[in-house]
Amino acid sequence: MSRKQGRLKARFEQLAAEGRAGLVTFLTAGDPDREMSSAIIEGLPEAGADIIELGMPFTDPMADGPAIQASSIRALNAGQDMKATLAMVKSFREKDDDTPIVLMGYYNPIYIYGVDRFSEDAANAGVDGLIIVDIPPEEDAELREPANKAGIDLVRLTTPTSDEQRLPALMEGASGFIYYVSIAGVTGTKSAASSNVADAITRIQKFSDLPIAVGFGIKTPEQAAEIAKVADAAVVGSAIVQVIADNVANSDGIKDSPDLLKSVLKFVSELAQGVRTARS
Amino acid sequence: MTTSPIEKPNSFKALPDSDGHFGIYGGRYVAETLMPLILSVEKAYDEAQADPAFQAELDDYLKHYVGRPSPLYHARRLSEHLGGAKIYFKRDELNHTGAHKINNTMGQILLARRMGKERIIAETGAGQHGVATATVCALFGMKCVVYMGETDIARQAPNVFRMKLLGAEVIPVTSGSGTLKDAMNEALRDWVSNVDDTYYIIGTAAGPHPYPAMVRNFQKIIGEEVRQQMMEAEGRLPDSLIACIGGGSNAIGLFYDFLDDEDVAIYAVEAAGKGIETGEHAASLSAGAPGVLHGNRTYLLQDDDGQITEAHSISAGLDYPGIGPEHSWLHDSGRVNYVPITDDEALEAFQLCTQLEGIIPALEPSHALAHVGKLAPTLPEDHLLVMNMCGRGDKDVFTVAEALGVTL
Ligand SMILES: Cc1ncc(COP(=O)(O)O)c(C=O)c1O
Numbered sequence: 196m197s198r199k200q201g202r203l204k205a206r207f208e209q210l211a212a213e214g215r216a217g218l219v220t221f222l223t224a225g226d227p228d229r230e231m232s233s234a235i236i237e238g239l240p241e242a243g244a245d246i247i248e249l250g251m252p253f254t255d256p257m258a259d260g261p262a263i264q265a266s267s268i269r270a271l272n273a274g275q276d277m278k279a280t281l282a283m284v285k286s287f288r289e290k291d292d293d294t295p296i297v298l299m300g301y302y303n304p305i306y307i308y309g310v311d312r313f314s315e316d317a318a319n320a321g322v323d324g325l326i327i328v329d330i331p332p333e334e335d336a337e338l339r340e341p342a343n344k345a346g347i348d349l350v351r352l353t354t355p356t357s358d359e360q361r362l363p364a365l366m367e368g369a370s371g372f373i374y375y376v377s378i379a380g381v382t383g384t385k386s387a388a389s390s391n392v393a394d395a396i397t398r399i400q401k402f403s404d405l406p407i408a409v410g411f412g413i414k415t416p417e418q419a420a421e422i423a424k425v426a427d428a429a430v431v432g433s434a435i436v437q438v439i440a441d442n443v444a445n446s447d448g449i450k451d452s453p454d455l456l457k458s459v460l461k462f463v464s465e466l467a468q469g470v471r472t473a474r475s
Numbered sequence: 476m477t478t479s480p481i482e483k484p485n486s487f488k489a490l491p492d493s494d495g496h497f498g499i500y501g502g503r504y505v506a507e508t509l510m511p512l513i514l515s516v517e518k519a520y521d522e523a524q525a526d527p528a529f530q531a532e533l534d535d536y537l538k539h540y541v542g543r544p545s546p547l548y549h550a551r552r553l554s555e556h557l558g559g560a561k562i563y564f565k566r567d568e569l570n571h572t573g574a575h576k577i578n579n580t581m582g583q584i585l586l587a588r589r590m591g592k593e594r595i596i597a598e599t600g601a602g603q604h605g606v607a608t609a610t611v612c613a614l615f616g617m618k619c620v621v622y623m624g625e626t627d628i629a630r631q632a633p634n635v636f637r638m639k640l641l642g643a644e645v646i647p648v649t650s651g652s653g654t655l656k657d658a659m660n661e662a663l664r665d666w667v668s669n670v671d672d673t674y675y676i677i678g679t680a681a682g683p684h685p686y687p688a689m690v691r692n693f694q695k696i697i698g699e700e701v702r703q704q705m706m707e708a709e710g711r712l713p714d715s716l717i718a719c720i721g722g723g724s725n726a727i728g729l730f731y732d733f734l735d736d737e738d739v740a741i742y743a744v745e746a747a748g749k750g751i752e753t754g755e756h757a758a759s760l761s762a763g764a765p766g767v768l769h770g771n772r773t774y775l776l777q778d779d780d781g782q783i784t785e786a787h788s789i790s791a792g793l794d795y796p797g798i799g800p801e802h803s804w805l806h807d808s809g810r811v812n813y814v815p816i817t818d819d820e821a822l823e824a825f826q827l828c829t830q831l832e833g834i835i836p837a838l839e840p841s842h843a844l845a846h847v848g849k850l851a852p853t854l855p856e857d858h859l860l861v862m863n864m865c866g867r868g869d870k871d872v873f874t875v876a877e878a879l880g881v882t883l
Pocket residue numbers: 574575576600601602603604678679680719720721722723724725726791792793837839840865866867
């Protein structure tokens with residue numbers, strides 16, 4: 196397989212060289228359906244996304260708020276499954292071999308797929324990292340080891356509840372980048388004050404040299420810009436997914452609005468604008 | 476049967492290990508935000524367990540408030556009617572609030588108080604755990620929020636009103652099929668958002684470590700009492716034990732003390748809903764596969780893609796696509812026999828028990844009763860069989876009326 200090593204590393208190095216933070220965009224694979232979802236993903240790099248986070252839909256997204264729950268249901272109802280998600284990544288890779296793709300989701304669909312087979316298939320498709328919400332370091336060796344062996348980073352999550360006692364354990368075995376969940380809560384609800392985020396980043400940096408991406412509760416280009424001043428990357432999820440929801444609901448309930456693709460990519464480019472001008 | 480064979484352990488009572496694993500089951504599969512909290516619950520629980528004052532306080536409330544010990548009752552007419560084994564009921568439906576659930580909520584609320592928490596959340600299916608939680612919150616003057624699926628709110632209306640009378644806020648959950656699984660998702664979302672002041676009282680022997688072990692330990696008094704009561708009544712141990720399984724707390728509560736008594740046969744009854752073959756059931760061991768949900772690895776109803784499928788049971792308390800991790804391990808190890816009982820079989824047993832014994836059972840133990848009905852006639856008259864009557868049926872009269880086509 197012609198897998199280029201280290202897309203995540205290369206991308207963060209490039210961002211550092213440009214002296215700016217990156218924009219990480221989240222959407223659920225297969226939302227609202229596979230074709231439209233693929234079209235959105237393919238348009239993301241040009242709209243200004245530096246890293247793509249792709250949600251693997253799950254029936255019981257316990258750490259997600261209403262927007263991402265609904266996106267997961269739309270995708271599952273449209274027939275999305277793990278094979279389809281990996282196939283989407285593979286076809287994206289035929290056109291773009293640079294933009295890192297990180298799969299995000301819950302452990303059970305991976306466990307059922309089989310961790311070894313999943314790691315190989317994901318690496319072959321062109322996946323660079325995994326963020327698995329419900330598998331803390333205490334339990335993650337069974338996934339981390341095969342994933343790392345296949346060349347995939349398992350991104351560790353840190354949160355406002357990760358104190359200096361807990362942080363060292365979180366950093367051991369971490370690779371790719373560190374994801375700072377900036378609020379204690381589910382996705383798409385509260386937003387953190389950027390001063391608190393800055394403090395947390397300083398705390399994490401005591402224990403790790405990895406780049407730090409900050410997510411949860413970033414909804415507007417202005418908020419993304421605030422975070423981009425202090426973090427290596429800002430992650431936006433629910434707000435993007437909400438644009439999809441709005442354009443699905445605006446139609447007759449079955450057909451998507453003709454503006455769906457355009458609206459999503461327009462919002463992403465506004466976010467990118469915010470992130471890119473944050474430090475100037 | 477889907478079993479990965481397990482070597483016979485020296486004791487069936489030695490688990491979980493220090494990380495909360497029962498073989499490959501159990502563990503702590505939660506969001507990182509919750510990890511420090513879960514570790515602090517574990518630490519507080521370990522300290523409480525080591526503190527005689529904690530156990531003394533719990534014992535005092537169990538005796539004077541809950542009404543323990545619950546009687547062990549020889550069900551003569553049912554035994555005669557079925558012909559065969561001598562049937563005993565462990566009367567946990569006589570506990571305050573009408574089910575075994577309060578054994579656990581009493582223990583956990585004392586722990587929450589020790590931890591200095593002010594706000595309690597819980598999930599509930601049948602509403603029995605919700606009522607038991609709301610009750611102890613009223614007793615100690617603590618704020619109580621109960622998550623309950625919409626479907627369950629409709630079929631357990633009396634319990635919803637009881638919770639509200641007790642001062643709890645009942646939050647309807649509309650996601651999924653509006654049952655116990657969805658209520659648990661929502662409770663976990665609440666907890667992750669309120670880590671500082673909130674304690675989550677999980678209602679069954681499932682969830683992330685230390686809950687499965689902790690809930691078991693608060694419920695194992697059921698079996699410990701049975702051992703002593705049976706010695707007094709018959710001068711020997713029972714020959715078999717039967718209990719129904721939702722998440723598995725009343726069952727493990729009855730079984731645990733007997734796990735190493737090899738001559739005691741143990742049966743746990745899963746809800747087979749409209750029949751395993753219809754796909755509409757809640758029999759995670761009979762028809763599920765190991766997976767990860769709600770903080771633990773355990774048998775789950777799921778599809779080939781690892782998506783959780785909806786459970787079905789006439790009994791709200793059994794309507795859950797998973798099971799506590801210790802049961803998954805006891806299943807694989809072969810120590811406990813897990814058997815299915817359908818909605819219709821449970822309804823029939825419900826009526827039989829009511830008519831012969833003057834005891835209206837909850838629909839949950841009606842499943843266990845139905846299996847008693849199958850098993851007892853095959854056994855000799857000196858066979859001592861204990862069934863856990865873990866809840867009373869007042870809450871279910873509307874559901875049963877509807878199922879029997881009676882308009883109230
Ligand atoms: C009376 C009764 N029995 C049994 C159950 C099932 O739970 P478990 O398997 O934890 O005992 C419930 C749950 O609500 C219940 O109310």
